[in-house]
Amino acid sequence: MSSxxxxxxxxxxxxxRKNQKVENKIMDKSSPKIKQENEIELxxxxxxxxxxxxxxxxxxxxxxxxxxIVYKKEYRSKIMVKPENLVETALFLRNNHGFDHAxxxxxxxxxxxxxxxxxxxxxxxxxxxxxxxxxILSARVNRDDxxxxxxxxxxPSVEYHxxxxxxxxxxxxxxxxxxxxxxxxxxxxxxxxxxxxxxxKGR
Amino acid sequence: xxxxxxxxxxxxxxFRFVIKVDGDYIVYVDPDPGYVHRGHEKxxxxxxxxxxxxxxxxPVIHDSCNITYAYSLAVEDLxxxxxxxxxxxxxxxxxxxxxxxxxxxxxxIYGIFLxxxxxxxxxxxxxxxxxxxxxxxxxxxVTNAFNIPGGVRNDIPNNFKEKCLAQVNYFEKRIxxxxxxxxxxxxxxxxxxxxxILTKEDAIKLGVTGSVLRASGVPFDVRKVExxxxxDEIDFQVQYMKTCDSFARAYVPVLDMRESCHIIxxxxxxxxxxxxxxxxxxxxxxxxxxxxxxxxxxxxxxLGYHVVSDGSPKPYRVKAxxxxxxxxxxxxxxxxxxxxxxxPAIYWSLNYWPVEADR
Numbered sequence: 001m002s003s004x005x006x007x008x009x010x011x012x013x014x015x016x017r018k019n020q021k022v023e024n025k026i027m028d029k030s031s032p033k034i035k036q037e038n039e040i041e042l043x044x045x046x047x048x049x050x051x052x053x054x055x056x057x058x059x060x061x062x063x064x065x066x067x068x069i070v071y072k073k074e075y076r077s078k079i080m081v082k083p084e085n086l087v088e089t090a091l092f093l094r095n096n097h098g099f100d101h102a103x104x105x106x107x108x109x110x111x112x113x114x115x116x117x118x119x120x121x122x123x124x125x126x127x128x129x130x131x132x133x134x135x136i137l138s139a140r141v142n143r144d145d146x147x148x149x150x151x152x153x154x155x156p157s158v159e160y161h162x163x164x165x166x167x168x169x170x171x172x173x174x175x176x177x178x179x180x181x182x183x184x185x186x187x188x189x190x191x192x193x194x195x196x197x198x199x200x201k202g203r
Numbered sequence: 204x205x206x207x208x209x210x211x212x213x214x215x216x217x218f219r220f221v222i223k224v225d226g227d228y229i230v231y232v233d234p235d236p237g238y239v240h241r242g243h244e245k246x247x248x249x250x251x252x253x254x255x256x257x258x259x260x261x262p263v264i265h266d267s268c269n270i271t272y273a274y275s276l277a278v279e280d281l282x283x284x285x286x287x288x289x290x291x292x293x294x295x296x297x298x299x300x301x302x303x304x305x306x307x308x309x310x311x312i313y314g315i316f317l318x319x320x321x322x323x324x325x326x327x328x329x330x331x332x333x334x335x336x337x338x339x340x341x342x343x344x345v346t347n348a349f350n351i352p353g354g355v356r357n358d359i360p361n362n363f364k365e366k367c368l369a370q371v372n373y374f375e376k377r378i379x380x381x382x383x384x385x386x387x388x389x390x391x392x393x394x395x396x397x398x399x400i401l402t403k404e405d406a407i408k409l410g411v412t413g414s415v416l417r418a419s420g421v422p423f424d425v426r427k428v429e430x431x432x433x434x435d436e437i438d439f440q441v442q443y444m445k446t447c448d449s450f451a452r453a454y455v456p457v458l459d460m461r462e463s464c465h466i467i468x469x470x471x472x473x474x475x476x477x478x479x480x481x482x483x484x485x486x487x488x489x490x491x492x493x494x495x496x497x498x499x500x501x502x503x504x505x506l507g508y509h510v511v512s513d514g515s516p517k518p519y520r521v522k523a524x525x526x527x528x529x530x531x532x533x534x535x536x537x538x539x540x541x542x543x544x545x546x547p548a549i550y551w552s553l554n555y556w557p558v559e560a561d562r
Binding site for chain 2: 071073075076078100101102103104106108109119121123125126131132134136155156157159160161168182183184185193194198200
């Protein structure tokens with residue numbers, strides 16, 4: 001990035017952007033049509049993935065309308081919850097199914113929906129049945145004021161992943177002891193780089 | 204007293220951590236990665252899947268075949284294609300050679316930082332043989348860009364099988380010599396045994412991976428628990444130890460090297476004599492909208508790619524979950540409370556590659 005876009009003294013990093021017109025164009029372009037399968041489609045292939053069925057049935061019985069099953073594949077399933085239910089779902093997955101660590105925690109920016117999606121890839125080392133299995137716990141937070149409860153008390157392994165998500169996407173994790181700079185340079189004053197409106201200069 | 208280790212300190216690579224010492228004991232550790240951060244995940248959004256391949260392998264050029272393997276599996280899952288059988292064998296072969304090459308490089312560094320110059324020179328010299336093999340196979344010495352979506356770039360050259368078998372046979376003998384000169388050395392044992400204990404419960408809690416996890420008694424290897432391509436036809440054991448100390452973390456990769464030799468021999472034996480090595484794909488291949496998470500076992504543990512696609516030739520979002528970044532959490536955990544002199548033995552036993560953690 002050129003030095004023009006950096007403004008160390010400005011508290012609000014978004015103010016430092018000069019090429020707002022370019023950004024708006026990009027925002028219009030990026031309207032992702034990521035396939036979001038619904039529950040009805042999934043029932044046809046129930047017999048193929050017994051492991052997924054056990055887990056997802058127990059999730060839907062306990063959390064009902066608060067969860068949405070986005071997809072179910074072999075050894076993978078994605079569960080979308082509301083941000084306020086993130087902690088209790090994670091706690092349920094850990095205590096009842098043995099998902100004890102997070103392989104990664106990251107986020108995806110969806111500017112057209114004005115949302116940022118958080119993804120926790122949870123795996124299990126203590127339950128050998130679930131060794132190959134990864135459940136993706138997702139929640140969508142508002143892009144203008146992205147805040148979410150930290151899962152650090154449930155999975156200590158998310159500590160650095162959440163710190164990285166904080167600086168790369170600007171999501172503030174409530175209850176995380178260190179929402180601060182980890183990988184980016186100390187003088188970084190631009191918008192979080194993994195947001196879609198951040199453009200690499202010249203591309 | 205506060206000490207800053209790195210990023211110019213040769214003992215840390217391109218990585219800095221701040222430690223506070225009280226007398227001889229470390230009381231506080233704060234890792235500070237990011238000195239070689241290159242915006243890897245962001246740059247993936249500007250290139251199509253094939254252009255991403257040479258770019259993706261940069262974090263760990265010594266283990267390039269495994270990194271591109273994981274990404275290729277993810278793209279193939281999104282596009283919905285199967286690699287021809289001969290191609291599956293060849294890329295498993297490339298990834299095993301790449302794993303051996305990486306482990307030798309790491310072992311050389313581990314040796315020199317425990318003050319053992321011979322252990323630096325022997326593995327570094329033996330690695331040349333593997334790099335020569337990879338050069339014959341892929342055309343490049345370290346930045347191979349060999350495993351691509353759809354298979355591998357080229358078929359194996361003439362006489363490669365014989366060359367490869369000869370090198371593997373020689374290499375197995377050398378591993379015994381490493382044991383004699385390094386791992387059975389009483390001084391080395393004194394410096395590593397019982398140092399930096401990471402119990403099974405703590406390892407699970409911290410979510411570490413690879414040799415760090417297996418040295419703590421959890422037999423988790425992605426090649427075994429979630430076999431990709433031809434690994435379910437290959438007979439090998441998951442190597443793990445239960446002593447949980449620095450010695451175990453250093454020795455599990457060596458046990459893995461023996462298994463890799465065993466795997467390479469089987470791959471060469473079972474490989475079909477002829478057939479396609481890649482599925483012909485368009486350069487600007489479009490994957491269907493959706494997302495996937497695929498992982499492989501790299502030299503540093505599970506390496507996964509979460510790829511989101513919106514149906515265009517370029518990925519919408521790429522997230523790499525790498526072993527080094529996950530194992531980094533164990534560094535403050537193990538160093539806090541240990542002696543300053545044990546720092547190199549603990550730090551390098553974590554199989555940490557700073558460039559990969561930065562991505």
